[in-house]
Amino acid sequence: MQAHLTTDMIITLIVLGFAIFLFVSEWVRVDVVGIMMMVILPILGLVDGKDAFLGLSSNAVCSIMAVIIIGAGLDKTGIMNRVAGPIVKIAGNSEKRLLLLISGTAGVISGMMQNIAAAALFTPVTLRICKRIGIPASRILMPMGFCCITGGTLTLVGASPTILLNDLLVVGGKKLEPFGLFTQTPIGLTLLFSILLTFMFFGKYLLPSASGVEDKGITADLMQEYKLLENVFEVEVLNDLKKGTTLADLMLKERFLVTVVGIFRPSSGERIYTVKGSDKIQPGDHLAIIGGKRNVISMAKELGWKVKPSLDVFAESLSRMNAGMAEVIVSPRSELIGKTLKESKFKELFGLNPIAILRGNKVIFTTISYIPLQRGDTILLQGPWEKFHLLKNMPQPRIVSFATPLEGEIMKTHKAKLALIWFAVAISLVIFTKLRLAVALMAGALGMIITGVLTIDEAYRSIDWMTVFLLGGLIPLGIAFERTGTAAYIAQKVLSIVGKPSPMMLLTLVGILTSFFTLVISNVGATILLVPLCINMAVMAGTDPRMAALVVGISASNSFILPTHQVNAFVMRPGGYRAKDYMKAGIVVTIIFLTVELLMIHFFYGVK
C-alpha cells in the first residue's frame, strides 16, 4: 500500500504546522488554539461540520469533568485531610520514612485526582513536620511533587493524556479495544516506586538542602501587623481564685493587653470559644490567650498561672485549618454604626472574638467592647473559619465587609461518608461494568451533587475549562489527521527513512519523542499529535498499536526538568528551590522514568 500525498493531506499538514507553531510560540493560549481548530477544520472541509464539536462531547472531555467533580467532592469533605494526618504521624522522625510515606501517598492520591490538589494538600503538613523534626523541607517537597506528577500515570483517569487515549485509538477508521481503568497501573506503580527509590538512595546528591519558607498565612501576617499580638498561648489556671471570679474581674486586657479567646473546663469538658467578660474562671481551667509573649509571661507570673510550651487542648480547634483571624470593615450603612460591640451583642450573634479596632492610624486594644463604632472602623476578629464564612455569606446589606481574604475553607465533614460511597460507586462501575468511562464517572459525580456533597455551582466552578476546550478542539484535529490519511502517510515516510525497527526500538523512539514534545508544548497537544502517528507507525512495523499509544500517554507526564510545571512551581518557594535544582534532579528522573517505562512495556506487556 503506497499512499500518495493528496491536497487534503497538505492542508491538514499546514493546519497542523500552524497549531504546533502556536503551541510553541504561545501567541495565544493553548485552549484558544483548540477553539481555532474547531472553527478552521470544518471551514477548510477537513472534517464535517457536525464532527467539529465532537470533541466537546467526547469520552475524554466528559470523563475529565466527572473526575474533577469527584475529586472536588473528596477534597471538600476533608477525606484527603484525614488520609494525610495519620500518614504524617506514622512517618515519625526518620527522613527516609517521611519521604517514602508522604511522597508515596501523595502519588497514589494524585492517581485519582488533580495532581496539583494532591501537592497542595501535602505541602503544608510536610513543611510543619520538617520544621518539627528539623530536616530541610527541600529534601521532601521535590520528591513529593515529582510523585504527584508520576501518580497521574497510575490510572487511566489520573492525567488528561491517558483519559484521552481511548478516543484516539483508531486505525484506518476502526476502533481498537479501549484501555481499562487499571491497564496501565503496573507501569504507574513501578514508575512511582523507582522514583521513590531514586530519591531515597540518591536524594542527597540530587536535592539541595535549602530550608524553604513556610507559607505563614494571613493570620500570622495580621499578628505581625498588630505588633502586640505574637501568638496564641495556652495557659493553665493553677491557683485558688475566689469563687465566682469572672474574666472581667481579672481585667486581663487592661492590665496585660492580652485577649482570652478560648476556655476549656476539664471538670465538665466544656469548651467556650466566644469568651465574654462575665465568664467565670476556676482553678484547673485552660485558657487560650492571644497576645505578646512577654505580656503573657508576665501575666502568668503575676497571677501564678502556668504557660504551656505549646497549644495542647486547643491544638486542634485553634489550628490554622480550623480557626484564625481576619480584618473586617464596618460598612457604610451598617447597623453597627453608633453602637458598641457589647450593645450589638456581636460575640453572641456571630461567635467571633473582636481582638482590636483600628481607627485611622490608631489601634485600640482595651475597652473595644465599649466604643461606639463608626463607619470605616476596621475590626480584627478571631474565631473558627466556619463562623467567618457565616458572617461573610450574610444577606445584603452586610454589616461588615472583609478586608482580608478568608484563609480557611468550610469542610463538609459530615458528608464524607457519602462522598466515599459515590467515589466507590463510580470506581466499581468503571471496573465491573462495560459502561463507557465518562458515563460511569459522571454517575459518581452526579451522586455527589444530588446528595449535597457539593452544590452544582461548586461542581461547575471546579471544572478545568482550559483542558476541556483544548481537548475539545484538538480531537477534531486528530480526526482530520486520521481521516485524510495524513497520519498513515507520515508514518510510512518516517519508517521508510528509519527502516524497519524492532518493536522495542520503535517504542523507545516514541517515548523519547513524547518526552521531548511534552516539555516544549502542552501534554495534551503532544498526545493528540503523536498518538495517531505512532499508532500508524506501530501497525506498519508490526507492533501492537495500543502499546504505542500507551507509551505516548504515559510519557506525556514525563515533565520534571522545568519549574514551570504547576506542581513544581507550587512547591518551589516552600522548598526553597531554584530553577537549576529542577534541572539537576529532573534530568535524572526523566531518564529513569523513560527507562523504567520501557522496561515494563518489554517485560510486563511482552513487547519484544
Place this chain on the structure above:
Amino acid sequence: MAIITISRGCFSHGKEIAERVAKRLGYRCIGRETVLTEASKFFNVEELTLAKSLHNAPSILERMRGGKKKYLDYIKASLLELAKEDNLVYHGHAGHFLLPNLKNILKVRIIADLEERIRFFMESRQRSRELAKGFIKQEDSERERWTRYLYGVDISDPTLYDLVVHIAKLRIEDAVELIANTALFENVRSTEKELSILKDEALAMKTKLMIEGICGVEEVRANNGIVYIKCKSQRVKKTTFSSSEYQKRVIESIKDDTIRSIEEIVYKFPEVKEVICEIEDPYYV
C-alpha cells in the same frame, strides 16, 4: 564635584594623566581593574570573564545570544556604584558608554601619535619595535570593533567626547591642566539633581541584575530609594487537569513567591526605602 572619564588608546599616557588630574583636583582615581574587582565581588562572576567582555569584540555566537551584554551590565552597575559618590576620575575603556549622559560627567579622549605610543611601549616594556607596533595595532582594532558591535559607533568620532586632547604639541602636564580646569567649569559641576540620578541608576541597575535569576525582568526604575520593578509573566504547565480554583491558587502562589524573593534580595540594599513590584499574572499553557 564632577566625574571625569578618560578614554584612550593603549600607551597614550591616559593612566598617567588620569592620576595626575585626580591628584590635582583631590578626586579618587580608579581604573578598569578596580571596577572589575568590585563587579566580580558583588555579583560573584569571574573577573577574567568580565575583563574579556570589556576587551574582546563579541564573537558571532555571542552576538546571537546577546551574551556580552550581561557582563557589561555587571561592569556598568559597579561603575555607577563608584560614580554615585561623585569626585571621580575613571580611566579605562568604555567609561563614557557605561555612564549615563549627564552634564556632570566630563568625557575626555586622549590621543597620541602612533610613533610616540610605540616609543613609550618600547621604553616601558623593553620590547622590540615590531612587537610594539603589532601589539598597539591589534589592540586598537579590537577596541574599534568592540565599540562598533556593541554601541554601533566609531570610537574615534570626536562628537562622542566633550574634550579630545592630542598629546604631541600639548605635553602631559598641559593636558592635566586643561582637563582639571575644564572640570571646574560651572556647567560641568555636579548638582543634587545629577547625583540623585546617578544613585537611582546605580540602584536600578544592580537590582535588575540581582533579580534576573528569579523572573524575567521587564523594567527596573528607582527614584529616591523607591524601587519600581516590572516583571514579565511566567508560564505554567500542567500534566493533568486542574480546576480553576487550583489554577488561581498556583497563580497566586507564584506571584507571592516571586514578590517575596525579590523583596528579600532588594531590601538588603541599605539605600532602598520601598519596593514596588508589578508582576503580570502567570499564565497557563
